[in-house]
Amino acid sequence: MDGLNEILSLVFNATLVRSTIRAATPILYATLACVLTQQANILNIGIEGIMIFAAFAAVTTSYFAGSWVLGLLAAIITGVVVAAFMAFAHLKAKADIFVVGMGVNMLAIAMTRFLLQRTFGVSGSFHHNDIVPMPRLNFDFGGNALLDTLFNDYSLFEPVGIVLVFVLAFILYKTVWGLRLRSVGLNPLAAETAGINVTFRKFEVMLYSGVLGGIAGAHLSLGYSRMFVENMTNGRGFMGVAAMFFGGANPFWGWIGCLIFGFADSLGSRLQSLGLPSQFILMIPYVVTVVVLTLAMMRKKRAETARKSAI
Amino acid sequence: MYKTSWGSTLMTIILSLALGAGAILLLGYDPIEAYYQLFRGAFVGKFNIGGVMERFVPLMLTALAFAVSAKVAVFNVGVEGELYLGAIAAAWAGYAFTGLHPLVHIPLCFAVAMVASGAWGAIPGALKAYWKVNEVCVTILMNYVAIYFTSYLVGNPFSARASIPRTPTIEESARLLRILRPSRANIGLFVALGVLVLVWWMLYHTNWGYKLRHVGQNPFFSEYVGIPPKKVMIWGMILSGAIGGLAGAIEVMGIHGHFLDNFSPGIAFDGMLASLIAKNDIRMVPVLSLFLAVLKTGALGMERFTGVPKTLIDTIIAVFILLAAMEGLFAYSRRRSARSSGEEAA
Numbered sequence: 288m289d290g291l292n293e294i295l296s297l298v299f300n301a302t303l304v305r306s307t308i309r310a311a312t313p314i315l316y317a318t319l320a321c322v323l324t325q326q327a328n329i330l331n332i333g334i335e336g337i338m339i340f341a342a343f344a345a346v347t348t349s350y351f352a353g354s355w356v357l358g359l360l361a362a363i364i365t366g367v368v369v370a371a372f373m374a375f376a377h378l379k380a381k382a383d384i385f386v387v388g389m390g391v392n393m394l395a396i397a398m399t400r401f402l403l404q405r406t407f408g409v410s411g412s413f414h415h416n417d418i419v420p421m422p423r424l425n426f427d428f429g430g431n432a433l434l435d436t437l438f439n440d441y442s443l444f445e446p447v448g449i450v451l452v453f454v455l456a457f458i459l460y461k462t463v464w465g466l467r468l469r470s471v472g473l474n475p476l477a478a479e480t481a482g483i484n485v486t487f488r489k490f491e492v493m494l495y496s497g498v499l500g501g502i503a504g505a506h507l508s509l510g511y512s513r514m515f516v517e518n519m520t521n522g523r524g525f526m527g528v529a530a531m532f533f534g535g536a537n538p539f540w541g542w543i544g545c546l547i548f549g550f551a552d553s554l555g556s557r558l559q560s561l562g563l564p565s566q567f568i569l570m571i572p573y574v575v576t577v578v579v580l581t582l583a584m585m586r587k588k589r590a591e592t593a594r595k596s597a598i
Numbered sequence: 599m600y601k602t603s604w605g606s607t608l609m610t611i612i613l614s615l616a617l618g619a620g621a622i623l624l625l626g627y628d629p630i631e632a633y634y635q636l637f638r639g640a641f642v643g644k645f646n647i648g649g650v651m652e653r654f655v656p657l658m659l660t661a662l663a664f665a666v667s668a669k670v671a672v673f674n675v676g677v678e679g680e681l682y683l684g685a686i687a688a689a690w691a692g693y694a695f696t697g698l699h700p701l702v703h704i705p706l707c708f709a710v711a712m713v714a715s716g717a718w719g720a721i722p723g724a725l726k727a728y729w730k731v732n733e734v735c736v737t738i739l740m741n742y743v744a745i746y747f748t749s750y751l752v753g754n755p756f757s758a759r760a761s762i763p764r765t766p767t768i769e770e771s772a773r774l775l776r777i778l779r780p781s782r783a784n785i786g787l788f789v790a791l792g793v794l795v796l797v798w799w800m801l802y803h804t805n806w807g808y809k810l811r812h813v814g815q816n817p818f819f820s821e822y823v824g825i826p827p828k829k830v831m832i833w834g835m836i837l838s839g840a841i842g843g844l845a846g847a848i849e850v851m852g853i854h855g856h857f858l859d860n861f862s863p864g865i866a867f868d869g870m871l872a873s874l875i876a877k878n879d880i881r882m883v884p885v886l887s888l889f890l891a892v893l894k895t896g897a898l899g900m901e902r903f904t905g906v907p908k909t910l911i912d913t914i915i916a917v918f919i920l921l922a923a924m925e926g927l928f929a930y931s932r933r934r935s936a937r938s939s940g941e942e943a944a
Contacts, residue, residue: 330734380924385673385734386874390920393871397912404907405625525738532735566750573739577725580736584729 298557301436303550308445311549313338313511313520315448316503317527318534318541319455320496325536326459327492328472332388333373334500335524336395341366341504343399346418346515347406355419359505366501367494369395374493378486396518403515414514421510442510444502455538468492472536503527526572533576535583548572607875607882607922611889614918621913622906632906639899640892648781649895650888652853655783655790656681656862658887659845660869661876662794663838667719668878669801670834671814672726674719676737677842678866679744683718684711684843685850686748689857690756692768692850703771704851708789711847712840718744719839720832727828745860752859763859774852784852791884793844797837798880810834842866875922890915 317334324331341362349358373391376382400410407413421443428434459465470478471488479485507523508515526548533547534540551572559565619629640650660677667674688711695703722740725731749763758766774784801807809830813820817827845865850857872890876882893915897908 332734376920376924382920382923382925383874386871386923387920389867389871389874390916390923393867393919394913394916397909397916401907401909401913404909522742529735529739532732564750564754566746566753570743570746573742577731577736577739577743580731581725581729584725584731588729 294561298554298561301433303553303557304437305441306553307546307549308441309511309549310552311545312442312445312448313503313507313523314526314530314548315452315542315545316444316499316506317524318530318545319448319451319538320499320503321528321531322455322459322534322536322538322541323468323492323499324496325531326465326469326472327489328475329377329384329489329493330388330528331373331493331496332385332525332528333369333391334388334496334503334527335520335522336388336391336393337366337369337497337500338504338507338520338524339392339395339399339518340369341501342508342519343402343504343515344501345505346413346508347402349419349509350415350417353417353419355421355509358419358509359421359502362505363498363501366499366504367497370493370497370500371490374490377493378489392524399515400517403517410517412514412516418509418513420513421506442506444506444510448506449542452538452542459538529573529576533579544572544576547575606925607886610875610918610922614914614921617917618910618914621910625906625910627904627906632900632904635903636893636896636900636911638896639902640896644778645781646895646899648778648783649898650891651778651783651787652781653894654888654891655786655852656845656849656865657869657872657891658794658884659790659841659848660866661873661883661887662797662869662880663841663845663866664870664873665876665878665880665883666797666801666841667835667838668873669811669814670831671817672723672733672831672835672838674722674737674835674838674842675734675870676719676722676740676744677838677845677870678862678864679737679741680715680718680839680842681846681849681862681866682744682748683846684715685846685861686751686756686765686857687711687714687843688772688847689765689768689850692772693766693856695772696769698769698771700771700773703769704774707768707772707851708844708847711843713843715843715846716836716840719835719837719842723832723835726835727831748857749859752857756857758856765857767856768851772851773855774848776852782853784848786848786852789844789848793841794880794884797841801880845869871919875919 317338320334320337321331344365345358345362348361349355352358369391373384373387376387377384403413404410424441424443424446425439428439459469467478467483468488470481471483471485475485478488504520507519512519527545530541530544530548533544534542551568555565555568558568615633619633622629622632639646641647660681663677663680664674688707691707691710692703695706698706718740722731722733722736725736726733752763752765756765758764774786776782776784777787801810809820809825810833812825813827813830814834817831820827820830849861849865854861868890869887872886873883876886893911897911900906900911901908
């Protein structure tokens, strides 16, 4: 019994909160980017590629210019450029957004691998002491160990992400801009009739999601870690898409989805270090998302049937 | 809408190769020499041709799997997961059954793999058919579940207790005969081509295939004329999953000889892109898969002999896919040139 307690206290302690937030934040930015575009009915599957490009731009700029602010700016600009290309391909050149997204993901992996070799002469990963990371937030709690573990030593964009969830929720649900954006996604014809330029809105929203994707990449390479690794997103963009679906394109519920992903991730690695098969824990978020999606759609269908029979 | 013209595909290929040549020139290499070495690296010598075939088989099968699902209007992004499940099922059937004749053992392995991954493919199919759950999302998520599940199996019950996580080596009777030695190409190539022809014949020359395409184009009308759209959609997904599983089985039985944890570097995603460029046209699937396989194999030779990095070829492939996707791009410029020529005439 003591052994079990010991194991439980090893797995579940205050640092689990931290590692959950730490693991969830890169996914959170991807989720918010997808939430924005999904509200305009664009499935931004290329967020993974945007993040990889941005992460590379951030590391390169931070290394050469010696400033994380410039790195972040470069990442955002890169994200916007890639997103603008995707928007052009989808809206102007009539490409399927799904194909464009997958193409951009592939391009990002191949091109950053290529640029990594050309610029730094390394393959696989690049880390160097000259890469300036993002600052970490530290407060003085007078040596209180619990508060220290819970609230100290966060990378700058970890708390910013949480604030952004609420900002985005406010913009989407409480402002005119948000209402118009959602109307573009819900019924483009009605939106067009109401005088909203649907194509322009979609383009605009893609650019904003490029900004968020850029931040996601910069955070991944300068905040979450301090290097660039080939394919360093490792599916986090897809997880962002999944969390967006989990939350039904609502930023708040999307955030909850990210926290579940982050929680399972940190729990999995802890259990693995104890010699348990972590794979089943790591599976949980994906299974949960599928189940939640299915339940949501079942409920929707039942509501529709009920409405029909009432008529 | 789902029609490709040979002309536009060819034009995209030429344009992307030209862009690649530009990039090679910028890097200070000779593009003609680079492309010459690329095609030498793909076509000269048994080893190189075998290398192309080795890559072609899984690419073509996964592309076919995607194209079949697209026929019932489902985007099956989960072929990667099906590939993994098929691979581990075939590996298990390959080492667990002993003393069988190859003519029994090989079909048995194929069958086990196809049943496992077909059943896996049925799940998103059923969710989409009955409750309209977004299949792109579900299949992406299920890929992770499948890969973690195989990773668990290969680490625990199916482990060979070797230094790397892999299953025991399969019996000799489950091995696919190698052709074109010393490459790892094998008779899986003929299996794959046979499946391609069979699927094409089934889709376009049988009642069942007609129903499948019918449902993909208009499920409401299918329901009206008495074709059950939900069931047909699920069957389409089962077929798609089974083809994906077959690709995994051939990888294990012909190339590796055992299931290796995380063995696929996104093969099915490349296959999916090949199918997407082909606009899910079954006749174009082998052509584009072969093209991608040639580029990927030849890139190695090109890197060895000219120093042009092979990652550049991956970049060119991605550009090619993006260009091919932007069908409006050429139409746009054509319309503009038509207008300008009209102005000249006036």
